[in-house]
Amino acid sequence: xxxxxxxxxxxxxxxxxDRHCRYFHRLFTPHALLxxxxxxxxxxxxxxxxxxxxxxxxxxxxxxxxGGCDPVELAAAARIGAAAGYAEINLNVGCxxxxxxxxxxxxxxMLRPALVAECVARMRDAVSIPVTVKCRIGIDSRDDYEFFxxxxxxxxxxxxxxxxxxxxxxILGGLSPxxxxxxxxxxxxxxxxxxxxxxxxxxVLNGGLGDVASxxxxxxxxxxxxxxxxAYHRPRLLAELERALIDPAxxxxxxxxxxxxxxxxxxRERHKGVRLHSITRHMHGLVVAQDxxxxxRRFLSEIAIxxxxxxxxxxxxxxxxxxxxxx
Ligand SMILES: Cc1cc2nc3c(=O)[nH]c(=O)nc-3n(C[C@H](O)[C@H](O)[C@H](O)COP(=O)(O)O)c2cc1C
Numbered sequence: 096x097x098x099x100x101x102x103x104x105x106x107x108x109x110x111x112x113d114r115h116c117r118y119f120h121r122l123f124t125p126h127a128l129l130x131x132x133x134x135x136x137x138x139x140x141x142x143x144x145x146x147x148x149x150x151x152x153x154x155x156x157x158x159x160x161x162g163g164c165d166p167v168e169l170a171a172a173a174r175i176g177a178a179a180g181y182a183e184i185n186l187n188v189g190c191x192x193x194x195x196x197x198x199x200x201x202x203x204x205m206l207r208p209a210l211v212a213e214c215v216a217r218m219r220d221a222v223s224i225p226v227t228v229k230c231r232i233g234i235d236s237r238d239d240y241e242f243f244x245x246x247x248x249x250x251x252x253x254x255x256x257x258x259x260x261x262x263x264x265x266i267l268g269g270l271s272p273x274x275x276x277x278x279x280x281x282x283x284x285x286x287x288x289x290x291x292x293x294x295x296x297x298x299v300l301n302g303g304l305g306d307v308a309s310x311x312x313x314x315x316x317x318x319x320x321x322x323x324x325x326a327y328h329r330p331r332l333l334a335e336l337e338r339a340l341i342d343p344a345x346x347x348x349x350x351x352x353x354x355x356x357x358x359x360x361x362x363r364e365r366h367k368g369v370r371l372h373s374i375t376r377h378m379h380g381l382v383v384a385q386d387x388x389x390x391x392r393r394f395l396s397e398i399a400i401x402x403x404x405x406x407x408x409x410x411x412x413x414x415x416x417x418x419x420x421x422x
Contacts, residue, residue, distance in 0.1 A: 106323030107160040116377040123333040136163030136172035148179040158183035164200040166217035177222040188230040191265040202265035205234040208249035215253035225256030238264035257297035361406035375399040387415040
C-alpha cells in the first residue's frame with residue numbers, strides 16, 4: 096500500500112499542474128510523485144471523466160487529488176480514478192477558496208475530522224491503491240498543536256497511506272487563497288513534532304520550501320517533501336532535488352534537451368487539437384536567472400501564444416536558450 100516513493104512530491108495546483116505541466120515536470124525528475132489539480136468528486140462521477148482524467152503514461156507516478164465531503168461520492172470518484180490508472184488518490188483538506196468552502200469541503204473539513212476519516216475509510220474500501228490526505232495544521236483561530244494532533248489522530252485511525260501537511264493554518268474569513276498561502280505563519284515544527292510523537296505515520300512536509308538547502312534541512316526525520324510554487328517557477332529545482340534526495344547520479348537535463356522533448360510532445364498533442372500555448376504557458380520557468388530569461392518569456396508570450404503557432408516554432412528559441420548564464 097505504501098510502496099510509492101514520497102521523498103519528493105510536486106503539489107496539486109489548480110490551473111497549473113494540468114497534464115501538460117506534469118509532462119514538463121517529469122523531464123526534470125524521473126522519481127517525484129506528481130499530483131493533479133484538485134478535481135471535484137461530483138464532476139468526476141457525473142461529468143466527463145475521460146477528459147478530466149486523461150494523462151500521458153510518461154507522467155507516472157501521478158496522484159489524483161479529489162475535492163469533496165460525501166464519502167459515497169468520493170468512493171465512487173476514487174474508483175474511477177484508480178480505474179484510469181492513477182497511482183494514489185488524495186483528499187483535499189486544505190483549499191480555502193470560497194467556492195470550495197460553499198461546497199463544505201477543502202480546508203473547512205479540518206473542523207470535521209470524523210467525516211474526513213469516514214471519507215478515507217470509504218475510499219480505501221473502494222480502491223486498492225493508496226489513499227492519502229493533504230491538510231493544513233489548523234483553521235482560523237484553531238492553529239494550536241493540540242488541535243492539529245487531534246485532527247491527525249482521528250483521520251489516521253482510518254488508515255491513510257500518508258498525510259501531506261501544508262504547514263500553516265487556513266484562514267477562511269477575509270484572506271484570499273493566495274494570501275492563505277503566504278500570511279498564516281509556517282509551522283514546520285508541528286510536523287516534525289508529530290513525526291517524533293507518532294513515528295508510524297507517513298508524513299510529507301509542504302509549504303514555503305524553495306531551495307535544496309532548506310529542503311535538505313527540513314526533510315530530516317520526515318518521509319518526504321512536497322513543493323508547489325518554487326517547482327513551478329523554477330522546474331530545474333526538481334532536478335536538483337532529484338539528485339539531492341533520491342539519486343546522486345541523476346544528471347539534470349539541459350534546457351535544450353527539455354525543449355526538444357517538449358517539441359515532440361507538442362507535436363503529438365497538436366494532432367489531438369491542443370494549442371501550443373496550452374503547453375508552453377507552463378514553460379516560463381525553463382530559463383531562469385540567465386541572460387535569456389526575459390527574451391524567453393517574451394518569446395513565449397508573443398510568438399508561442401499565437402493560435403496558429405506550430406510546435407516547431409519553439410526551435411526558433413534555441414539561440415535564447417544557448418545564451419550564457421548570468422554571473
Ligand atoms: C496556483 C495554485 C493552486 C493551488 N491549487 C491547489 C489544489 O488544487 N489543491 C491543493 O491541495 N492545494 C493547492 N494549492 C496549494 C499547494 O498545493 C501548496 O499546498 C501551497 O502552494 C504551499 O506549497 P508551496 O509553498 O511549496 O507553494 C495551490 C497553490 C497554488 C499556488
